[in-house]
Amino acid sequence: MGLKMNEVWDTDKRKRPIGVFDSGVGGISVLRELAALMPNENYIYYGDSAHAPYGTKTLEEVQRLTLADAAFLEAHRVKALVVACNTATSAAVGLLREKYADMPVIGIEPALKPAMEVKVHPRVLVMATPMTLREEKFRQLMRRYEKKGEIITLPAPGLVELVEAGELSGEKPEAYLRELFAAYKTGDLDCVVLGCTHYPFVRRTVQQVLGKGVMLFDGGAGTARETKRRLREAGLLNPQQEKGAVTLLSSSEGEDAAALAQMLFEKY
16 A cells, blocks of 8 residues: 655644554554544554564663664654554653654553452553563552552563464464463453553454453553644644555565554554
């Protein structure tokens, strides 16, 4: 899908695309929420699959890659940046807001707030990449809600790679998740927060492994609502009535990556 609005961007900044990026295809789960909430907007999505995953890299590496992703989208004249990656948000959203002070920069965080509100003193497990869980941004989020219930953190290294390979269901992800959750019996958990944008694509398998009694949460819809709020505040909502254009780009060459991105956006 290609952009066709370039000729009007000089005269109407509101019609420029929203730039959305992630360490790979995971952020497409956020892009889907954005497009559902604001279908008339134009979008450019950039997945840095060539360097995925970010969650097991050093802080310095993630900051360097995140700044490069943002610069790539800025070159495409986006009107806002959506960091559709929990790891990149934790590591570098502050740097991005300093560098791009003239445009809205929206990050994502694990959906801990709604999970902690499902009942009195719930037992909530947050599964995320190792970096997301160890960075101060998440620690601050935990401290905000730790008195409302029990919060358990569970790093899930290797799950991003399964999603990047298109392994969303079946033997491999099911075996991985059964081992990951082996310490938790039926009834042990009230909620699981999917704290990486790749994880919603294995939501069905997570639910299958944990059972229907466990509620699952992710931050995609909240990020979409915050993006719309920030665009409205800045006077940047697209006035066009027709459906906007969506362009999917990747740092990974080859037809497999493009086909996976298209499938995740359109069908999954």
